[in-house]
Amino acid sequence: MFQLFQRPTCPLLRDSSDQLIPKLPVPPHELSETNYVKNVYLSKKLDLSKFVWAGEDENRLSELDQKLKEADLKKAVVELREKKRKIGLLIKDIEDDLIKVSPQSKKEIDALASDLSTKEQAVLDAAKVLSNSSKLEGVGTESWKLLWSAAKEYSQKDAYLDDKKLYQHDRCVLCHQILDEETKTRLQNFDTFITNELSQIATDAKKRYNDRINSLPKDFTEDQIIDRCISAGLDRDWGKQIFNIWIQIYNNGEAIRLKRPLLNIYNDAQIALSALKEKSRRYEVTAAEYENDTKLFDRDAAAKQLLELKAQKWAFEQYEAIKIEQSRQMNVIRYDQWISQTNTRGITTKANEIGDLVITQSFVKRFNEELDKLGAGNIQVEFVKQINKGTTKHVLKIANATHNNPENILSEGEARIISLAAFLADVTGGNYANPFVFDDPISSLDQTYEEKTVKRLVELSKSRQVIVFTHRLSLLCQLNDACDNIKTLGIRRESWGTGEIGELPMSAKSPKNALKDILNNKLVRAKKVLNENGAEEYYLHAKMICSDFRILIERTVEYHLLGDVVQRYRRAVNTMGKVSSLAKINKHDCEMIDKFMTKYSFYEHSQPLEAPVELPLPDDISNDVNELLAWIEEFDKRKIID
Secondary structure, three states, X not given: OEEOOOOOOHHHHHHHHHOOOOOOOOOOHHHOOOHHHHHHHOOOOOOHHHXXXXXHHHHHHHHHHHHHHOOOHHHHHHHHHHHHHHHHHHHHHHHHHHHHOOHHHHHHHHHHHHHHHHHHHHHHHHHHHHHOOOOOOOOOOHHHHHHHHHHHHHHHHHHOOOOOOHHHOOEOXXXXXXXXXXXXXXXXXXXXXXXXXXXXXXXXXXXXXXXHHHOOOOOOOHHHHHHHHHHOOOOHHHHHHHHHHHHHHHHHHXXXXXXXXXXXXXXXXXXXXXXXXXXXXXXXXXXXXXXXXXXXXXXXXXXXXXXXXXXXXHHHHOHHHHHHHHHHHHXXXXXXXXXXXXXXXXXXXXXXXXXXXXXOHHHHHHHHHHHHHOOOOOOOEEEEEEEEOOEEEEEEEEOOOOOOOHHHOOOHHHHHHHHHHHHHHHHOOOOOOOOEEEEOOOOOOOHHHHHHHHHXXXXXXXXXXXXXXXXXXXXXXXXXXXOOOOOOOEXXXXXXXXXXXXXXXXXXXXXXXXXXXXHHHHHHHHHHHHHHHOHHHHHHHHHHHHHHXXXXXXXXXXXXXXXXXXXXXXXXXXXXXXXXXXXXXOHHHHHHHHHHHHHHHHHHOOOOOOOOOOOOOHHHHHHHHHHHHHHHHHHHHHHHOO
């Protein structure tokens, strides 16, 4: 028994209304006197559109909070500019060191090393010529040069105290023996060798090379870099990232020292520099705003505005509770209206009017007709009207039922089909052209009810627009079979939410259209990914395309090779006018299907490590798709010809 209306007594209404107690969270004390709390949050008629909180609101709250925390905006400006200056120094040091380890710098240092090597070799060659006239080995080496310079310095400062050369004295400053003419000549040659232009050129070349090597970036500890970043207003995460860049720069400096190839660090360094420059720019923007605020800033007004924003944010966080409170307020209004209208005569009169208007024998007739159309003709309903002392009941009962509760006599599917019949009987009673929207109308229905429901939906679509939401492929297939003029759309869930329009599943698509979509869209994108990003990213696209193509081969067997006689998700076997087309199948058709199924089944299974099957390239897949499309075209024409 369905009781559609019963008049409650006034005390019951009042008791029910009194039980609707507000349960809104109490605002924090500091926000309780804000205009937002008093006029919006505690309003007797809540408006949900006023409870919003966006990114710009959060930014404004943070800005006001920061400004109010600053005791002296001028001091804050100085501190911001100092942080900007330190970031500038950081940027300059990184850029300078990047130049020092650039490919051009490496090229220049390598050239200096080569030049030094050439000049030192020339000095060694000259020393070799000189050593031929000497009595000992090692003339011209570094240790020999140091010995000569020390002896010369001792001669001029301590031994003789004059401007004479070593070879101009009578005794050797080292062994104190008398110098003969041959020895003096040899010493003169040694002195000439040390002081000549070739030796000086080599010395200059070595200095230039050492200066460049010594100017390469120095090694810094992570703590040193983090300390620099923190002093510039950056956190430890920034410091770790900047340290990582400096490590790469230093390693390239070591590569130059050791004459090894340079690593490409330019892109990572530029990303870090761009982030630092943006941080520096924001410091300047904030400093300029603070400078302007020192002239216009009203602390009291800003404090009030900050409290209002905090109140708005806090209220937004109570949104679910506010929705419940709004629903409670609406219920209270309804109860107040009902209480004001409760009297025996008025309720009785209104009940009779509603009963005669809404539940009539005409409605019962439509109800039973809908039950019959939906395959539940064994169930019928009857209309009963009862009036007793101001209480009116309009009752629809299941005919000949021995129980008043339908749950005791109906299965879940029967209850579902009766609900659907009641809905259709109601909405088809007037002369309206509004569209129907069904959300999985076959839920809980068995196959018979499901097919009858599909037939009824198609019948309704001839006079009105019918929109069906479903996740059941069987319903989609039946609707496609039963209706010539149907438009299908896929709705999928994305990370940002549900409701994104997308592609239909393969099982719901025409094989020819799906194959053309692979050819004209998916393969084009896959080929572009392969050319621009390489095989690793192409693998994901190719794997998906191969999987789709394999499904479409199966669908081709259903729709074309087997002439739509049998299909998955469909119980019926269609033979009328279709079986004869099976005689058109030849050995080549079977071999082609077998070839494609064998080839594209490989990619659906695990591959052996010793001999994995590589995914095909776009042109290979394109050739297979075109071959299958051409076969479909030829086979369909073959079926038409007797």
